[in-house]
Amino acid sequence: MGKGTVGGWREVAAGVFQRRYQPVDVTVCAIVGADGIAVVDTRCSLAEARELREHLRQLSSAPVRWVVNTHAHWDHVWGNAEFTAPRQLPPAQLWAHTAAAAEMARSRDGDPEAAAFKAELAAEDPTWAARMAELVEAVPEHTVDTAHTLDLGDRSVRLLHTGRGHTDGDLVLHLPEADTLLVGDLVEESGPPSFGSDSYPLEWAPTLDALLTRCGPGTVLVPGHGEPVDSAFVRAQRDRIRAVADHCAALHAAGVPLAEALAAEGWAYDPEELGAAVERGYAQLDGALA
Numbered sequence: 001m002g003k004g005t006v007g008g009w010r011e012v013a014a015g016v017f018q019r020r021y022q023p024v025d026v027t028v029c030a031i032v033g034a035d036g037i038a039v040v041d042t043r044c045s046l047a048e049a050r051e052l053r054e055h056l057r058q059l060s061s062a063p064v065r066w067v068v069n070t071h072a073h074w075d076h077v078w079g080n081a082e083f084t085a086p087r088q089l090p091p092a093q094l095w096a097h098t099a100a101a102a103e104m105a106r107s108r109d110g111d112p113e114a115a116a117f118k119a120e121l122a123a124e125d126p127t128w129a130a131r132m133a134e135l136v137e138a139v140p141e142h143t144v145d146t147a148h149t150l151d152l153g154d155r156s157v158r159l160l161h162t163g164r165g166h167t168d169g170d171l172v173l174h175l176p177e178a179d180t181l182l183v184g185d186l187v188e189e190s191g192p193p194s195f196g197s198d199s200y201p202l203e204w205a206p207t208l209d210a211l212l213t214r215c216g217p218g219t220v221l222v223p224g225h226g227e228p229v230d231s232a233f234v235r236a237q238r239d240r241i242r243a244v245a246d247h248c249a250a251l252h253a254a255g256v257p258l259a260e261a262l263a264a265e266g267w268a269y270d271p272e273e274l275g276a277a278v279e280r281g282y283a284q285l286d287g288a289l290a
């Protein structure tokens, strides 16, 4: 599927590069345009983003002019500040979905759940303690509700929100001329889809349906974790996500209480992975989710 490699980067389409990073096997992409580089997601810390900046030099000496976050999760956004003032001048524009930017602002402004998570990471080991000590959360000031086009000089990139799924602020990058979609954690290759406590399990499959309308047989889709995939892979994952939603709805309709739902037969994924999926699914069916 790749067109070759440059340093540790895989060129998934002309001028579109993907690279996997530890920890948490997060994917970063770079789109090289005539007016500069667009970076998609920035890893978990400033130290890692500094390394990312060095790696970008393997692709181009052009400045990073845009950073796009596929969603608000820490492993995709905590390197953002490396590309803003005072660490980068002139600063890159930061872009995200409106709901993702709002979530990042809550984390920056001391949301208790986010603060507890940061404290937990800082206590993990000296490396994490150092990362957390210098953490600066740069929140995108450029936001997208449904669609926006970024002009990179000789190519344009569509930023699309096709619905809620992994979070309420998933943003996809579509490069029609390269037949490529960068899809963040709406698709996962290296593990099952991540149904977290901020996911929308019942809406996820329709969100993928809307993406699939933009895919042909040769389309490359780059997930937030793992290797690039094709549309057949995404259709298969969509089917299993839909099966989770359907099973939730059927159990809920049958009056099976939440506490017993995971013990039911017939889940499309290991029930161990589905705790939050069922909680969120039930909450939405009860009308308790906005």
Ligand SMILES: [Zn+2]
Pocket (backbone or CB within 6 Å): 071, 073, 166, 185, 194
């Ligand atoms: Zn995520």
